[in-house]
Amino acid sequence: MALNTLDYSVLLALAIAVVAYYAKSHFFANDVGSTGFLPTDAGSSRNIVSTVKDNNKNAIVFYGSQTGTAEDYASKLLKELSSKFGLKTMTVDFADYDFDNFDELDPDVLCFFLMATYGEGEPTDNANDFIAWLDDEADTLSNLKYTVFGLGNSTYEFYNAIGKKIDQKLEEKGGERFAEYGEGDDGVGTMDEDYFTWKDKLIDSLKNNLNFEEHEMKYEPSLELSESYLTVDDPSVSLGEPNTKYVLGTSDLTKGPFDNAHPYLAQVKHTQELFNSKSRSCVHAEFDISPSNLRYSTGDHLAVWPSNSNENVETFAKAFGLADKLDDVFELKSLDSTVSLPFHTPITYGAVLRHHLEISGPVSRQLFLAIAGFAPNDATKKSILELGNDKVAFADKIHHHKYNIADALLAVSKGEAWSDVPFEFIIEFVSHLQPRYYSISSSSLSEKTTIHVTAVVEAEEVEDRTISGVVTNLLKNIEIVQNKSSDKPAVTYDLDGPRGKYANFKVPVHIRRSTFKLPTSSSVPVIMIGPGTGVAPFRGFVRERVAQKKNDLKIGPTVLFYGCRNETEDFLYKNEWPEYSKELGSALEIHTAFSRQDPSKKVYVQHKLLEQASKINQLIADGAFIYVCGDASRMARDVQNTLVKILAAERNIDEERAAELVRAFKVQNRYQEDVW
Numbered sequence: 052m053a054l055n056t057l058d059y060s061v062l063l064a065l066a067i068a069v070v071a072y073y074a075k076s077h078f079f080a081n082d083v084g085s086t087g088f089l090p091t092d093a094g095s096s097r098n099i100v101s102t103v104k105d106n107n108k109n110a111i112v113f114y115g116s117q118t119g120t121a122e123d124y125a126s127k128l129l130k131e132l133s134s135k136f137g138l139k140t141m142t143v144d145f146a147d148y149d150f151d152n153f154d155e156l157d158p159d160v161l162c163f164f165l166m167a168t169y170g171e172g173e174p175t176d177n178a179n180d181f182i183a184w185l186d187d188e189a190d191t192l193s194n195l196k197y198t199v200f201g202l203g204n205s206t207y208e209f210y211n212a213i214g215k216k217i218d219q220k221l222e223e224k225g226g227e228r229f230a231e232y233g234e235g236d237d238g239v240g241t242m243d244e245d246y247f248t249w250k251d252k253l254i255d256s257l258k259n260n261l262n263f264e265e266h267e268m269k270y271e272p273s274l275e276l277s278e279s280y281l282t283v284d285d286p287s288v289s290l291g292e293p294n295t296k297y298v299l300g301t302s303d304l305t306k307g308p309f310d311n312a313h314p315y316l317a318q319v320k321h322t323q324e325l326f327n328s329k330s331r332s333c334v335h336a337e338f339d340i341s342p343s344n345l346r347y348s349t350g351d352h353l354a355v356w357p358s359n360s361n362e363n364v365e366t367f368a369k370a371f372g373l374a375d376k377l378d379d380v381f382e383l384k385s386l387d388s389t390v391s392l393p394f395h396t397p398i399t400y401g402a403v404l405r406h407h408l409e410i411s412g413p414v415s416r417q418l419f420l421a422i423a424g425f426a427p428n429d430a431t432k433k434s435i436l437e438l439g440n441d442k443v444a445f446a447d448k449i450h451h452h453k454y455n456i457a458d459a460l461l462a463v464s465k466g467e468a469w470s471d472v473p474f475e476f477i478i479e480f481v482s483h484l485q486p487r488y489y490s491i492s493s494s495s496l497s498e499k500t501t502i503h504v505t506a507v508v509e510a511e512e513v514e515d516r517t518i519s520g521v522v523t524n525l526l527k528n529i530e531i532v533q534n535k536s537s538d539k540p541a542v543t544y545d546l547d548g549p550r551g552k553y554a555n556f557k558v559p560v561h562i563r564r565s566t567f568k569l570p571t572s573s574s575v576p577v578i579m580i581g582p583g584t585g586v587a588p589f590r591g592f593v594r595e596r597v598a599q600k601k602n603d604l605k606i607g608p609t610v611l612f613y614g615c616r617n618e619t620e621d622f623l624y625k626n627e628w629p630e631y632s633k634e635l636g637s638a639l640e641i642h643t644a645f646s647r648q649d650p651s652k653k654v655y656v657q658h659k660l661l662e663q664a665s666k667i668n669q670l671i672a673d674g675a676f677i678y679v680c681g682d683a684s685r686m687a688r689d690v691q692n693t694l695v696k697i698l699a700a701e702r703n704i705d706e707e708r709a710a711e712l713v714r715a716f717k718v719q720n721r722y723q724e725d726v727w
Contacts, residue, residue, distance in 0.1 A: 108141045111161070113145060115175040116177065119483065128163060161229065164199045165199075171209055172208070172212035195224070197227070198253060203236060204237045207726070230260075247416065272475040288398065289396065290402045291398075291405055314354075318555060319337065320501075324534075328621065333584065350725075351491050355558060359404065359408070364410070366455075367457040371468065372470030373400055394407050402549065408484060422469070490725055497595070503591070508526070509523050524542050569592055575675070577608070578676070582614030582682075583681055594631070596638070597631055601634075611639070611642070612642045612656045614655055642663060677694070677721065
């Protein structure tokens with residue numbers, strides 16, 4: 052029968068639909084998911100039980116991660132469990148699954164929970180829903196066999212609260228702990244060694260209590276790399292763009308949501324050097340978000356997506372014999388349906404080194420042990436294994452010198468390149484670059500479409516090397532170029548970025564919501580304590596109250612305790628505070644402490660607090676909120692102890708009772724910390 056015009060139209064429409072479907076599958080299936088990794092077919096189901104069953108897994112490594120450390124440990128633990136014991140393991144980001152039927156999990160499946168604590172005893176963003184489910188909805192979990200490792204910082208009041216909570220809750224719900232709870236302390240710098248200690252006990256438990264047979268660890272890739280016929284000029288090749296959307300340009304990149312999977316390219320429209328020092332630097336940077344729908348609230352954090360410096364890329368490429376391959380293109384495919392690709396491919400080797408791998412951070416003993424099989428010679432293999440198995444020798448010969456991965460490997464091999472290391476291994480075992488978070492120093496009330504940050508530049512000369520922070524030195528590089536400064540950067544960056552997308556000083560960013568907020572009412576008194584760059588959010592708070600005053604709102608007492616080394620060298624925003632005082636009048640008080648101005652007397656913020664003991668006690672009695680921002684290891688603890696002493700003395704109570712009051716203020720959210 053002959054086809055009429057309508058028939059041809061229908062066939063044509065079907066043909067177009069089929070082409071569109073396959074084109075979408077081929078070109079757009081690699082978009083970044085909520086975890087920053089590319090979703091696989093296995094990840095399309097949010098049913099954790101069916102995913103485990105359908106993919107024949109018998110071990111799950113869950114991770115609650117904010118900065119990537121727990122996720123990195125999870126990835127490495129997966130490799131070790133698979134290689135040493137033959138476990139069929141998958142890692143799970145809590146945010147990717149629902150847990151309504153978690154009680155139906157097969158009892159033969161082992162569950163490993165690596166749980167970071169964020170802020171003051173809070174779960175990480177990706178673990179929020181799981182914690183809420185465990186608190187409010189979970190019934191019996193008698194099928195569950197589990198172990199927990201908590202990642203925390205002992206300088207915080209609620210140290211490792213989430214790790215402890217998960218361990219206790221799972222036991223209360225009927226779960227069976229097959230290896231004892233462990234925890235790591237970033238506050239004293241022992242996280243890696245704490246993890247090693249827990250992992251060793253875990254392995255003993257698997258062998259002795261669950262009768263698993265241990266084998267020699269051998270690298271088994273989860274990814275397969277193939278060289279591509281494409282070149283860097285092909286528009287489908289990633290040169291380091293944040294995700295597939297930025298490679299293909301298929302959507303409006305000024306519209307959100309913007310998060311840890313999809314940033315906004317914000318222009319740094321103004322920078323300024325704040326220190327008057329030859330040896331130290333602090334950059335004030337203003338990010339323009341007006342072309343986008345990205346918004347923030349005063350007290351939030353700006354997440355800045357880093358890239359690696361030219362110098363670090365060059366050293367890493369030298370260490371692994373990749374200097375001649377940086378512009379070569381390759382593709383990846385997953386060998387495990389539950390393993391996602393970590394970035395868009397096809398991609399160049401250079402783009403991975405510059406934009407996706409944490410190549411400037413410290414090296415771990417675990418990496419030494421894993422990489423030993425690819426050593427360039429037997430002598431190097433022997434040395435790397437000895438160091439990997441001896442934490443004292445490793446601390447002395449590696450950590451003491453502040454080596455990064457490339458520097459450490461070249462030191463051990465005496466300069467010989469590690470050319471036999473598969474690039475798949477590098478992708479799987481080297482941590483992936485994570486955003487760096489900065490307290491926002493502007494007010495969303497007065498700077499609605501501009502975000503200010505205040506960053507001390509981290510650069511240290513160690514032996515013949517420069518140890519540099521990735522984002523702070525990027526901002527300094529921008530400041531020097533933008534202002535045509537005569538300063539010399541410690542390291543340099545590709546400021547134009549992939550395909551020139553970062554030209555004109557653009558940087559990928561997103562907002563992380565914070566609980567570090569002013570009281571709802573502008574009349575409530577606030578006490579702000581922030582030495583160094585800890586003053587950043589308080590500049591935002593004060594600017595907020597200035598804007599509120601201009602809107603005819605009543606402003607309560609606003610008291611700032613600020614400390615730095617020297618009034619003429621590093622007094623941040625020195626010229627601005629008098630202007631704020633003019634606007635707020637007697638509502639604003641600023642007490643400054645200079646630790647190195649008088650060689651005979653070091654003055655810190657806690658000394659100034661003691662001088663104002665009576666006023667502080669009265670403000671607290673009047674309902675004041677207390678805010679502390681800055682160094683967690685000493686300052687925050689010293690400030691808290693000082694406030695305890697003040698309350699004890701002013702209220703004639705013992706210090707134990709005063710400490711209970713301070714803890715109560717934290718629970719009530721009247722005592723807030725933004726510390727690092």
